[in-house]
Amino acid sequence: MISAYFNGKFVEPNESVIPIDERGHQFGDGVYEVIRIYDSKPFMMDEHLDRLYQSADAIKLRIDPNREALKNTMLELIQKSGLTNLDLYVQVTRGMAPRNHLFPDGPVSVSMTAKPFRSIPVGDKGASVILHPDERWENCYIKSLNLLPNILAKQLAYEQGYLEAILVRDGKVTEGTSSNVYIVKDSSIITTPLSNHILSGITRMVVKNLAGHLRIPFVEKQFTPDQMVKADEIFITSTTLEITPIIRVDDKQINDGTTGTVTKALQEQFKKIF
Structure with missing residues (x-):
């Protein structure tokens, strides 16, 4: 089962993929969402995507405007995970560049993980x-x-x-x-x-x-x-x-x-x- 994704490639969750010069790693320069999937059906996915893009806009982070492509990648990872009840974590950062406080010119980084959700026994x-x-x-x-x-x-x-x-x-x-x-x-x-x-x-x-x-x-x-x-x-x-x-x-x-x-x-x- 594949349960992770990074910049165009589906990977195993324990595979090393994040470079040292990654803005999320060095500065926390990014945004994220957690989407719950019940019985293989994403819950409020469009609303989560709305908030992801709004958060990105607020920090001047330009996500690929092809929102449907991002959504399809998310759905593909859900399918590849083999899980029916899971939490999908989506993170977008300002990408890879030598450490510098100013924004780099390169592409953003997109990573995702799919994991079984844990219910808190309340x-x-x-x-x-x-x-x-x-x-x-x-x-x-x-x-x-x-x-x-x-x-x-x-x-x-x-x-x-x-x-x-x-x-x-x-x-x-x-x-x-x-x-x-x-x-x-x-x-x-x-x-x-x-x-x-x-x-x-x-x-x-x-x-x-x-x-x-x-x-x-x-x-x-x-x-x-x-x-x-x-x-x-x-x-x-x-x-x-x-x-x-x-x-x-x-x-x-x-x-x-x-x-x-x-x-x-x-x-x-x-x-x-x-």
């Missing part, structure tokens, strides 16, 4: 998170390779026995290190508005649509950590976490410590999509 019991200062840069809407603050916060959460770190900037909750965050209060879903401080999540888009279908108010406004811990329900979303209930923040239990009815309704509807 289920109805819910998960716990910590609050952490948002130490990232100002342009978090770009899905760039520069993730060191996210990694450090996520690692701290893991070392303390938590699933995720929820980031706080200027006294307001922004998002998780790799997730969007929502509270439920008085049967309304409340989440941080889109801005340069958060990523426009693909699963966030799905949740907003599901909320409309279920006639649940979806309110985009900022909220504080205090409002978060006093919420009726909390959940987080991402491509890999799907819709994950949160029942504890730091040392504070949320409501009765179980998954709430709104979160359960969203989870049930989400499973019907694929």
Whole structure:
């Protein structure tokens, strides 16, 4: 089975293909996406591609305008992997060139990997998170390779026995290190508005649509950590976490410590999509 790709060639995942003078390797000069495939069917692939191109435009990285060719390569790698349930990782960088801060003139690099996805065993019991200062840069809407603050916060959460770190900037909750965050209060879903401080999540888009279908108010406004811990329900979303209930923040239990009815309704509807 072939489960990786680099610049026009399908390769084995352990094959050495990334040169030393690769901009992603040296500068984190690139963007990426993770797309989930359920039963051989890509989930929200076009929306992921939209965000990939938007992120690339934001850092002046020109991806081949032939979007369909890139999409077909992604589909071919999925087929070659022999997997039916997987995560497809796609990365585009500014390519290979001698180390220099200025943009090189050469072609971009495109790499992909296809791996079985790992479901996090949370289920109805819910998960716990910590609050952490948002130490990232100002342009978090770009899905760039520069993730060191996210990694450090996520690692701290893991070392303390938590699933995720929820980031706080200027006294307001922004998002998780790799997730969007929502509270439920008085049967309304409340989440941080889109801005340069958060990523426009693909699963966030799905949740907003599901909320409309279920006639649940979806309110985009900022909220504080205090409002978060006093919420009726909390959940987080991402491509890999799907819709994950949160029942504890730091040392504070949320409501009765179980998954709430709104979160359960969203989870049930989400499973019907694929």
